[in-house]
């Protein structure tokens with residue numbers, strides 16, 4: 001039963017020593033392979049703790065976590081960690097190693113073929129849009145914050161892990177570059193079907209990236225649902241608060257077009273946009289042409305979803 | 317003084333060699349022991365307090381008294397001197413090694429741990445290179461202090477440049493005392509310089525400025 005999940009929490013709690021309240025309380029969630037889970041919550045709400053319990057940087061004080069159906073406490077920690085890429089806010093790049101050596105450290109420690117590893121490094125650098133020839137011999141201090149995070153992502157991908165844990169990876173990056181990195185991460189997710197758990201305190205980021213969003217407060221899971229449901233059917237006051245004093249339209253605009261779309265039915269007609277387009281783009285189309293009733297979301301030029309004007313309640 | 321050097325240069329040379337030997341051997345043993353204890357203390361956090369308290373206690377014992385305690389077991393001579401120096405060095409070295417590892421940014425050691433390269437690889441390839449400048453700084457202080465204290469070891473027949481000093485004091489021969497002081501100081505300064513070169517180089521490596 002547990003086996004369909006990539007990661008499953010069963011009644012997991014974490015009580016730190018010398019701390020009054022538990023950092024995580026009775027968390028029970030299942031995460032399916034290929035999901036992009038964003039974990040949203042204020043500072044101190046237990047987001048980082050949830051993440052670090054998965055790769056056993058922190059041991060839970062109660063409950064069980066399953067990785068591909070196996071209790072992680074029965075697995076060898078280093079073996080488990082090699083199947084889980086880990087990216088943190090301060091990049092955690094090794095300042096005394098070049099970009100290439102940073103990315104290659106794990107395969108080098110495992111004594112894998114060096115030539116293959118070097119080739120893999122080049123491939124990964126290209127994936128995160130850094131020209132290998134230009135960047136592989138640089139040291140971290142010779143990179144901008146955004147470039148450091150790109151390298152950090154490449155490094156986490158080196159062993160081709162099924163799961164990526166990302167703890168506010170773009171938290172210290174300025175807005176324009178952050179959007180660029182978010183787009184690239186979405187592409188990587190789509191291309192490789194990794195299961196991603198991504199911590200953020202930025203509502204917009206959580207909605208943009210997540211296929212489902214976990215909203216946390218004081219160690220308690222408040223809501224675990226699609227961005228559309230979190231934004232539009234706020235289950236409790238806290239979710240409403242964190243989503244902010246935004247009007248309906250502003251909240252809508254935080255979504256992706258697909259979040260409110262329905263499966264494409266033959267016969268649906270309308271202008272086409274890419275499957276991962278933002279709601280803003282769909283909104284503009286509806287607003288600029290009163291006759292548009294439906295928008296077709298296409299993937300590789302094939303219609304997949306249909307977004308109706310009624311779905312986003314725009315009056316003519 | 318020159319006359320004295322001319323006459324006894326082979327004896328002085330022996331004293332210098334003994335001095336070097338005592339310093340090198342005791343620093344080497346001190347460092348290996350302190351490093352091993354520090355690694356243990358890092359894995360078992362409760363150990364570090366116990367170890368430091370213990371060696372601070374040792375450090376408080378005056379050197380003559382410490383020699384007196386050790387002589388019944390190890391006799392007069394170099395082994396006792398080296399043992400005493402090793403004991404003295406522990407608190408300086410363990411403290412600085414622990415502080416050096418603490419100075420490695422937690423994001424960096426956590427990233428290494430999260431990769432699954434294992435404790436030893438993490439230590440060798442990530443934490444040690446970054447902690448090295450501060451470790452060498454501590455080693456430098458311990459070395460300077462050892463080179464000074466080692467002169468007292470002449471009292472228990474361990475030889476070294478201390479012999480010159482004590483002879484000079486006993487016979488009221490200031491040439492000997494000055495010669496002893498000049499040799500000890502030059503030797504110590506040389507070590508200090510050598511280690512600070514290493515320290516600076518390791519700092520450049522740790523910062524990625526090779």
Ligand SMILES: Nc1ncnc2c1ncn2[C@@H]1O[C@H](COP(=O)(O)OP(=O)(O)O)[C@@H](O)[C@H]1O
Pocket residue numbers: 016017018019022023041042043044045046047048049050
């Ligand atoms: N190592 C620790 N020791 C004690 N308390 C901790 C430790 N790490 C985190 N906490 C506490 O646990 C709670 C959750 O922290 P954290 O998971 O880091 O939250 P977030 O990532 O959402 O900011 C906070 O109240 C924090 O103070």
Ligand SMILES: [Mg+2]
Pocket residue numbers: 047048049
């Ligand atoms: Mg956090």
